[in-house]
Amino acid sequence: MSDAHVAASPLEQLVAGHLDAAAGGDRDAYGRIVAACQNPITAIALAIVRDVPASEDIAQEAFLSAWQNLRRLQNPASFLPWLRQITRNLARDHLRARRRRPREVEDADALIESAADPQPGPLGRLAGSEREAVAAELISALPDDSREVLLLYYREGQSSQQVATLLGLSDAAVRKRLSRARQCVRADLLERFGEFARGSAPSVGFTAMVAGALAVASPPAATASVLGGTLAIGGAKTLGKVVAGSAGGLGLGLAGAFAGIYLGLRSQLKGAIDEAERVALVRNAVVSGLASVGFMASLLLIAWLDDGWVLPVLATLVFMGIVFHKSMVVLPRILARRHALEAQRDPVGAARRRRRERINCWIGGIVGFGCGVGGLIVGLVSSGRL
Incomplete structure (x- = not known):
């Protein structure tokens, strides 16, 4: 997936405004970058590993890796593409380490009904791990190039332009991938998938957790x-x-x-x-x-x-x-x-x-x-x- 440059977006301006301080060891400045970027980074990881807890672990590792290597970044404008690529590499490493593939998916609609059921029965409430497995399969049922886009689309208030900015794509490319996804899944079930996507988005606790990890991680500057x-x-x-x-x-x-x-x-x-x-x-x-x-x-x-x-x-x-x-x-x-x-x-x-x-x-x-x-x-x- 290409990372087309989108000039002077609000996110890039925020990153540029805090990156120098973060590279000098300012954890608060880097924490603000994490808060702004946590949605796209966790969505990228989730689209690859199809596991919500694992995606947050991978995103945390990506933010820590970027924090420790900020001084190696020559061009501040490259931070977001660099961070996205770190995340994708870590997610693929996770899949290789797990050494197993998701099962073939026969019925995407049935999977979305199961994973996004707003009123699960007693068995559904009990078997949380099984529901997570179904969620992994429904993500697998989506077109490969639409998973990141679709997850982030619902997490970002269904704004294709915002998704384009966060993933470094053109708005036309985002709309095309959304169209492909809509052709694969019924509209009502796609909306329920949106509930799953929004419900699996990282909370403010994610940023606090990364900030806590920064306290013991090696900083880019001696502190x-x-x-x-x-x-x-x-x-x-x-x-x-x-x-x-x-x-x-x-x-x-x-x-x-x-x-x-x-x-x-x-x-x-x-x-x-x-x-x-x-x-x-x-x-x-x-x-x-x-x-x-x-x-x-x-x-x-x-x-x-x-x-x-x-x-x-x-x-x-x-x-x-x-x-x-x-x-x-x-x-x-x-x-x-x-x-x-x-x-x-x-x-x-x-x-x-x-x-x-x-x-x-x-x-x-x-x-x-x-x-x-x-x-x-x-x-x-x-x-x-x-």
Whole structure:
């Protein structure tokens, strides 16, 4: 798909206005670029991988890759085509790593009816993973060159000119691809596909999640790490200095934490089997959010009152203990009834999913523990506490 240049669009003007600052390490400036570009980038990824969670992961990776390599970009006007190509390459790499192809699609209309049903029955509410699989197949049913255009068309208020700007195409090319898609799918079902496209669009939490990841990613210019900067304020002895020195890092940390909690909760609620499970999931997420706020507040208080290393270590261990308990004990207990129902319906598939979830949980726990301890040590050393 070609990336025809569209001169002086509002999006290009926004990017141009913030790109120099972002290349110098300004995370806020880059965050504004992410917010403006998240729709087309996630749509490009979704059109290729046909999986909403995977598309957001790929888009996040694309934004981080671009952030870390901004200084290599010679021409600011090339940023959007460059970012689009990074996304497409990552999405294709994802497909190759997955080593499987979507099944052949026989009936696009039936698939759209299933995936975009506004009032699913009890089975539809239970089988969230199955509905995601159907959504992947309905995207596959669309013409290859129309998937990006159609997804973004509905996400952008059905403006072909806006789609043309975001994808670097001519308005005529966009209209032609939309026409091809309309020939493949009935009009009423196409509108329901539009509901799916709008419902799968990234929320403001996506930008917050990328902003949180920027805090620990290598910047295009040399800047201090957020955790190191937060703990390095131990020498400050007034609350004003503590807040001034750490507010930015703590804000990004909290934004990332709440974005992760929100996105995880949203995914879990899709398959909730009853109101009791929904309440338990929400309560679990609220406790996790309060634990994150408490941890950040404790770092501020410790930095103000104490110059040693014991209290920061204790605060970090307590917080990590809460996180491990919530993810490895409380959450599986909440989902036990759902898992039992899945096991009754598909014992082999359910056992495979539980095994994969356990492996991912342990990998995430080990990586999280290593990153947390590593960041803590860096912060303690840089602040002179160790």
